[in-house]
Amino acid sequence: MAMTRRDFIHFSGLATLGLALACDGEEAPAPEPQPSAPSALWFYVGTYTSGGSEGIYLCKLDLATGGLERVGVTPGVVDPSYLLLDAKGQHLYAVNELVEFEGQPSGAVSAFSIHPQSRALTFINQRASRGGAPCHLELDAQNAFLLVSNYVGGNVAVLPLQTGGGLGTAVELQQHEGSGPHPNQTSPHAHQARLDAANRHVLVSDLGTDKIMVYRFDAARGALTPAPTPFFATAPGAGPRHLTFHPNGRVVFSINELNSTVTALAYDPELGTLKELQTLSTLPEGFTGQSYCADIHVSPDGRFLYGSNRGHDSLVVFAIGPDGALTLVEHATGGIHWPRNFALDPTGAFLLVANQRGNDILALRRDERTGRLTPVGQPLAIPAPTCLAFAPAAS
Template sequence: MHILIGGYTKHESEGIYQFDFIGAGNEAHLEQGRNVVKVGGPTYFQKAGDLIFTIKNENGQGGIAAYRRGKLVSQLIHDGSSPAYVGINQDKRLLYTANYHTGMLSVISYDEQGQLTLLDQVKHEDRALGPKPEQDTAHPHYFDETPGGHLVSCDLGQDRVDFYAFKDGKLSHLASYQNEDGFGTRHLVFDPSGQYFYVTGELSSQVNVVKFDEASWMFQNVATYSTIPADWDKHNGAAAIRMSKDGRFIYVSNRGNDSIAVFEVKADHTLKLIQRVSTFGEFPRDFNWDEEEAYVVAANQNTNNATLYARNAADGSLTPLVKNIQVPEGTHVLFTE
């Protein structure tokens, strides 16, 4: 098993690094990382077989690029900022990107060789911006598939979740769910039933539980929970959110409080905080787990380190195993075979 970690390349990082996962139980650890893809600014990426599809940002240009065994095979690059997120459907050979700076959502196809083709784009216009300084324009931060095969985006600038159809190579808007003003809608996850989603508010440091019907596009705001302590008075930005495959636990990273908040999902789909564990570094933008969800790795962007945890599937808790794993400017974590 391996772990890929990439991020910014403003200082020491040269791109995407691979770490070998060694051992099991309390003996589990990561071997020293090695650079496997030399690329500028791979802040988010996906893997399909021997292809890696990554955000690329170099020399005032940004976009998405495909690499095979460390070699560039295709790219879609433009002047200006790169996307912030890349989603993938390997069966359809489709990629989904959200560009935080330009407001653009894109659907891109790829073939067996990794050749990329832009299929369609839509731009989020500045319709109803939030009240906070970070909400100066539309800022889509996430674009991926729903349980029903539609597409969904999260827009931090407009506190909004938008749903789209993609048919005959074209995107069309279907529905919207509005978070409260200043929420800073960032990422979301769907529960196994496909009837609830849990969305993080980066600016409010909250998780909003929403019941929805993907046929009628009816939404019900169930409850909202803080990811940080009630007495926390310093800056914090909630970032990554993940849900265990059994739907029993939600995990959210806090940049500022520098922790992972662990919530139990109760029978009525409301949440109960069961743990808030340190990431032993600063600014954990992302974390991820292996296929069995037995181990978690969190990357701390500002302190160039990562932490390995063991995950208890019965109660959802995380136990630190190895701290201060050296990772330069890490912002995205991906377990691979």
């Protein structure tokens, strides 16, 4: 039987103990030095080439200063507006936000391998997303299937991953139906699919129908089946766009684009059901202008929730209580201009914002005690940035 990593660690520990006993009290050898913490992290930037960019950018964040540096670019990738890396940082996947691909009403998804040292991208292949304007990607826990949300298509497709990281043809397609009262809700608009920690259920935010759809996920075949309770209905005209799980796996936070709110939901991981706990505005009291929510993330420690407002041009910060209840901390506004997407670095020290209309990336230092955000350094100029994806630290 092959020895697992856990078996190896256990065996090594016993061997070391035996050696120490055999040496009759002699000093055990000093432990091997642990790798030092990284001084910088690399990240990729998705963009709109139709907005003047060159493709997918590779950049670096200095963890001491918050300084940002552009390292390189992979040109010729059309409208790679959302990016996703696999857990090992060996492959990157990008949507191509098109409404026609290979003569069909579809966008596309592109697969790339990542060089382990330079982190440069090498194109592998490209497949149809099976719906127009793909806008989000999600990998299952086994790294076997990629879920694609198609905004114009109003559906979710599942693409198998091939040996070597390439993409196969879609094996599943779930078409949504319906509409909502807002002018932007004349048809379904699937905006994000998220798998739970058990790899059992998929929650799909449909901005056009005011529903969070719930599917059972077959990890062996990539199939999606509507759950016994097939959806959670938001307030009419809310427009659920993105959601995120709390680290405890039992609370979900949904950010609603059209009515600028965030909803805390109790999640039952066995049944896949959602129950509203609280809904709050993401905007300051008294604000009367137009604004549209975009992205949402929980801090690594599970204590703070962050959401982006396009129009008010801010990041809203909430403290998360033990039961998932939210309390407003602040609206961070300095240097923020149409924040399409943002990302917390894996250490939790910095938050980076993709200012789509500001044509730059802004770094903000995060106070881990209060959750508050403070801009640092100079913004990094990138045309029409839409998505940020951190690469794992080099081994």
